[in-house]
Amino acid sequence: MDPATDITINASSGVPMTDQLVSGITHLIRTRQLLSGAKLPSIRALAASQQISRFPVIEAYDRLSSLGMIVPRHGSGFFVANHMGGEDAGGGSDPRLAEEESNQILQQFNYPGETLKLSSGFVPEAWRDLEGITQTVRQVMRTDPSSIVDYAMPHGDANLRLQIQMRLAIVGVEADVSNIIVTSGASQGLDLIVRFMLKPGDTVLVEDPGYYNLFGLLKLQGVKIVGVPRLANGPDVDFAEHLLKSIKPKLFFINTVFHNPTATNVAPQVAFKLLQLAQQHDFTIVEDDIYADFQATPTQRLASLDQLDHVIYLGGLSKTLSSSLRIGYLAAKRELVKDLVDVKVLTSLGGSRFSECVVAALLERGTYRKYLERLRRRIRDTLSTAVQRLEQHGWEVFDEPSGGNFVWTRVPHVDDSMVLVEQALKFGITLAPGSYYRPNGEASPWVRINTAHADDPRALRFFEHMAGYRGKR
Structure with missing residues (x-):
């Protein structure tokens, strides 16, 4: 029997049939009950087996196609996409290596x-502070109408960078505005770092568990990923030290405060040990501090101990203020910031000047x-x-x-x-x-x-x- 016809649809669950079909077929693909290249039942056959109309099946197949889980072939039907997961997921530059991570993100929407x-x-x-954002948007439209149509400066709005400099000081990072670049969310900051600092075949350390979008980005670039267990007090430094006897990573990506997904913080003794390892083994720590603003009383940051010597610091306001305004930032050595600005110009020219002006005003006025x-x-x-x-x-x-x-x-x-x-x-x-x-x-x-x-x-x-x-x- 075709596994896809064996999905159980519960009409009284309150969950739309389309959702149940998408979830069921996705599960069959992820658990390898439906292998790459396998042909799915026709729309008519699946509807008949579930005793439902064809419309939920049509919608489910359309959504699965959008997610990259299945592919339609004209005149032949629907087939499971060629997923490159499991044992092959750690290397290679084929974009399909990141397909699974992309699907995971898309399913949130x-x-x-x-x-x-x-x-x-x-x-x-x-x-969210919809009223505060709306009022500030109107203010910027009145006082700086050109921001609605102009490009942002590659480094980012000068007022916003000054506000970011003050925010970095709150967590103990002493940075000049020349050390700061504004990005389209922290995700663009990660992308710029990966593009400039890594090449296919390079090795990096990541936290296990950790941020799946980062994993997909690294796989897309053909970077080898080695996981370090995340403990209650931060990355397992003993495990990392053991790994460093046999591998030479370029970067170690660490989520310091309210780690995604464990919600833990890096303890001071772990932070000191990580910086010692970075100095001894000549790798750079990328400190992802995207949840910094959730913390009322700042704890120790790697960048505050290191002052951007072996650490690149990432932050942003999308998680707290607005996912639509898409404001992130990166602090690093001045020479590296200059190189990353060049990559930003080549890949996106600049950010949204209007978003940057709105966020700068929100910070200046104390609204945020x-x-x-x-x-x-x-x-x-x-x-x-x-x-x-x-x-x-x-x-x-x-x-x-x-x-x-x-x-x-x-x-x-x-x-x-x-x-x-x-x-x-x-x-x-x-x-x-x-x-x-x-x-x-x-x-x-x-x-x-x-x-x-x-x-x-x-x-x-x-x-x-x-x-x-x-x-x-």
Whole structure:
């Protein structure tokens, strides 16, 4: 029997049939029950096997095609795309190597609004300062209308860079404006670093678990990825030191504060050891501090200890202020910043001058500071509640977070979090499996929960359900 016809559709679950089909077929592809090149049932055949109309099947196949999971062939039907995951995921420059990571990101945007995105990385829209942003947009349009149509300067708006310089000082990083480049989100900062500092075949260290978009970017460039376990106090420095006896990495990518996805912070003793290793083995640390503004009282940063000698510092405001304004920044040695600006000009000319002017005004007027105070209080309340809810239902928390909006958690008797993903669908919930956050997609029992959604009735029913779940895949 074709595995695709064996998907179970629950018409009374409240989850649209299209979503259930997309999730079911995606699971079959990821678990290799449907192999690359396999032909899927025709639209008519799949609809008949599920006893549903053809329209949900048409929509599901269209969405799977957009995600790159399947490919249509004129006159022949639909086939599983040629995925290059698993053992081959660590090298090569074929763009298909990053396909899995791209799909993971796209799935955050492709589920309809009525499903609860429990693993989402976004602050809810209702929590954002829409009024403050709107007022500032109008102010910039009145006072600087040319910003609506002009290119931004390659380094970024001068006022914004000055504001960023002051923000860096808050976390102990002493940087001149010449050390700073404004980027289109922190993701562009990562892209510029990878493009300029790495070539196919180079080796880098990454955290395991870590940021899946980074993994995809590195694979796209043919860079070899070596994972270092992330512990409660930061990367496993003993493991890293052992690796450095046999490999010579160019870079080590580290998420310092409210790490994605474990929500842990790098402890001072770990930070000192990491910098010692960087000096001894001549590699550069890329410190991703994208969640810095969630933290009310700054803890130790690698860049504050090192002052940009062996560290490149990345930050941004997309996670807190606005995902649409897309403002990130990078601080590094002046010579490196100059080179990265050249790459930025070649690849994108410049950023959005209008977005940069709006964000600069928000920072100058204190609007952003007041908003952050409200946001931190709200996150603090939901975080403590989320941890309490999970532990009440027997879930295990990796390490109780001190802030941020993530909890890295597991159900003790479930070995593969794909089980959680499948069960979550029954409650109208979309959940990302822990394998998404591992360098080469290895199975994991852990999942990331966005605490903003943990008190939703659907989430509470799901937490309780999994506490008593004893089924097998």
